[in-house]
Amino acid sequence: MSSLTKMLSILDMFTVEAPTWSTEAICHHLGCSVPTGYRYLRELVGSGLLLRLGDGSYELGPRIIKLDYQLRSIDPLLRVGQPLMRELSAQTGCDSVMTRIFDDEIVDTHRESGPDGLHLAYGRGRPRPLFLGGAPKVILSTMPKGKLTRLYNKHAESIAAAGMGRSADEFIARLHETRKAGYYISKGELEADVGAIAVPILGQSALAVGALALVIPIRRLEFMNHEKLLELLREAASRISTEAAKSYAPQ
Structure with missing residues (x-):
C-alpha cells in the first residue's frame, strides 16, 4: 500500500x-x-x-x-435524475431511490421521499449489501458472465446466504432470469416490512450504470398495480439514461 x-x-x-x-x-x-x-x-x-x-x-x-455539493451538481445521473425522481414519487406516492455500483460496492446516491416517510437504514452514501434487494440484482444482471464468475468466486458465502445460488452457474442463471424480466421485486430482503421494485438505468452499452427503484411498505405493495409502477419506473429510467448520455458526449 x-x-x-x-x-x-x-x-x-x-x-x-x-x-x-x-x-x-x-x-x-x-x-x-x-x-x-x-x-x-x-x-x-x-x-x-x-x-x-x-x-x-x-x-x-x-x-x-463541499465535494458532496459538487457531486450533486455536476454528476449527470444526479442532475438529470433528481427532478424526474421527484415527479416519480409524486405520481406513485412511493420513495424513489437511485443506486450506483462502484467496484464491488452498492451505494444509494439519491432518494426522493413519498408520503409514508420511510425511515430506511441505508441512505445516501452508506454502502449496501451487494446481493440483497432489487437494485443490486438489476445492476448485476446486466454484467458479463466473466465478471459475475469473478464476483461469485470472491463472495460465494454471501451469495449463498442471499439465496442466489450455491454455484457460479446457479448464480448467473438467477441473474439471467432478472435480466430477461427487466426488473426485480424484492420483499423484506434488505429491511423487514419494506419492498421495492427496481429497474436498471442503462448506459451507452447494455451495461447498467445504476438502478432506479420504488421503495414501498410491503403492506401497500401487495395492493398496488405493479404493471403501472413498472411503466412509470421504466419511463423515468429511460429518460435519465437518455439525458445523462448527452452530458457525457464530447463537447
Whole structure:
C-alpha cells in the first residue's frame, strides 16, 4: 500500500459508529509510527478533509460537504435524475431511490421521499449489501458472465446466504432470469416490512450504470398495480439514461 493510499484510508475510519478518532488510535489502526501519523493528519487537515477538534481528536472536515455539493451538481445521473425522481414519487406516492455500483460496492446516491416517510437504514452514501434487494440484482444482471464468475468466486458465502445460488452457474442463471424480466421485486430482503421494485438505468452499452427503484411498505405493495409502477419506473429510467448520455458526449 502506497503512502498516499494509506493516508486516504484514514477517511474510511470515520463512521456513524466511530465519528471521531484520536491520533494514537489512528496510528494504531494504520500500524504506523506517531510521526508518520501526524504527517498524514496534517495533510488531511490542511486539505479540509479532516477537522481537528479542541480535545485533539479528529472528525471529517468541511471539504467533504463541499465535494458532496459538487457531486450533486455536476454528476449527470444526479442532475438529470433528481427532478424526474421527484415527479416519480409524486405520481406513485412511493420513495424513489437511485443506486450506483462502484467496484464491488452498492451505494444509494439519491432518494426522493413519498408520503409514508420511510425511515430506511441505508441512505445516501452508506454502502449496501451487494446481493440483497432489487437494485443490486438489476445492476448485476446486466454484467458479463466473466465478471459475475469473478464476483461469485470472491463472495460465494454471501451469495449463498442471499439465496442466489450455491454455484457460479446457479448464480448467473438467477441473474439471467432478472435480466430477461427487466426488473426485480424484492420483499423484506434488505429491511423487514419494506419492498421495492427496481429497474436498471442503462448506459451507452447494455451495461447498467445504476438502478432506479420504488421503495414501498410491503403492506401497500401487495395492493398496488405493479404493471403501472413498472411503466412509470421504466419511463423515468429511460429518460435519465437518455439525458445523462448527452452530458457525457464530447463537447
